[in-house]
Amino acid sequence: MISKPLILVVDDSPEIRLSAAFILEDQGFTILEAENHHYAQTILAQNSVDLILLDMNFSLDTTSGEEGLSFLTWLSQSDFVMPVIAMTGWSNVDLAVNAMRLGACDFVEKPWNNQRLIQIIRQQLKMAGLQVQNQKLKQQLESVAEQDFIWQSDAMVKFLRQIDAVAATDASILLTGDNGTGKSHLAQRIHQQSDRASDAFITVNMGAISQALFESEMFGHKKGAFTDAKENRIGRFELAKDGTLFLDEIANIPLSQQAKLLRVLESGEYEVLGSSQTRHADSRIISATNGDIAQLIGDGAFREDLYFRLNTIELRVPSLKERFQDIVPLAKHFITQHGKKYKREALTLTPSAVQALETYHWPGNVREMSHLMERAVLLAQGSSLEHQDLHLSTLKPSNSLPMMKIDEAEKILIEQALALSHGNAPKAAIMLGLTKSSMYRRLEKYGINEQ
Secondary structure, rough: OOOEEEEEEEEOOHHHHHHHHHHHHHOOOOEEEEOOOOHHHHHHHOOOOOOOOOOOOOOOOOOOOOHHHHHHHHHHHHHOOOOOOOEEEEOHHHHHHHHOOOOOOOOOOOOOOOOHHHHHHHHHHHHHHHHHHHHHHHHOOOOOOOOOOOOOOOOHHHHHHHHHHHHHHOOOOEOOOOOOOOOHHHHHHHHHHOOOOOOOOOEEEEHHHHHHHHHHHHEEEEEEEEOOOOOOOEHHHOOOOOOOOEEEEEHHHHHHHHHHHHHHHHOOOOEOOOOOOOOEEEEEEEEEEOOOHHHHHHHOOHHHHHHHHHEEEEEEOHHHHHHHHHHHHHHHHHHHHHHHHHHOOOOOOOOHHHHHHHHHHOOOHHHHHHHHHHHHHHHOOOOOEOHHHHHHOOOOOOOOOOOOOHHHHHHHHHHHHHHOOOOOOOHHHHHHOOOHHHHHHHHHHOOOOOO
């Protein structure tokens, strides 16, 4: 539900405040009233006011406007940021100029013209909204959305079904899996299929934030909040308001900062650094890690209560080794993608290159393949890529086998494939290029049990 703009009317006259309330509430605004600047300061500390309609004289028989100017001075030195429309019953050009210098956005005379007052208020609210949006856009790094890839392997088809089933909910999701499996891309897929798709998708690498800047990065800061705070900064929670906040590398967040993140997730409340005003977070949380959180919890390096907040649903992204059917199609996808980027289109893979791709162990998963294909496209001499163009031979697998009998090597490979597929014999058979029946014959031959 879209909230109504909240307008604070500051005037010593109850009749003026009542008149303004009747007019503005009829236009869909929510009104708060203050009879003087002291009460107005209290209201501002307790409410997120969108605009102030300010009488320049709070005391009877005062026409100088000094009280209003004093309030504007205080407001300019505070951490409150909202448009102010000054009003007075005494037409005074100098007072209007001074009010504008101290931060007032516009000036109206009492008695006001109703249509003009409403027009000015709507215009100032619109301009304030544009300023916030511009600041958000300024802070966001532009990114080019990766062309979606149609996965063909059973492992990924099953995984994507799980994602599609939970995307429309607002549940927090924790994506786990090896480094480079594409967790950030999958987080975007979840966002795009959620009810928040029309709002922002904000990514933050938790491992790249220093402890000193954690609060500023996540919650924002006010100008002057610390030595280097030369201007206001919008935090990631505010950038992701009504959208999705993706916390990548969540296992790397320092223990000292985990309590601050937990508080926001539990209460939905936070404060901008340098401000005492409580704000409310409203974003869907998706987090990701390639670390062993269970081990970190056991070692006392990660809070268990934070883990429970993050993993309402926990999904493990399969490694590329478990997606044998995707390896060659994915390689062709990256060749096309990078070929367009470097104007090296129409490149093809030779049979020897295909074999090299299928027999490689892919420790860096999808990210590694993208980098290798990009390099191959850049260095290609002809219209086709040979196995030597991929430079896979220089990246020897860490589990290479010493010289031994063929039967011994076959047994070791089968055991490794079973371990990688978590005991799933059909998946292990695909990795080894075997049929299911051939795989089961070998399991029986070597006395190997499925895990």
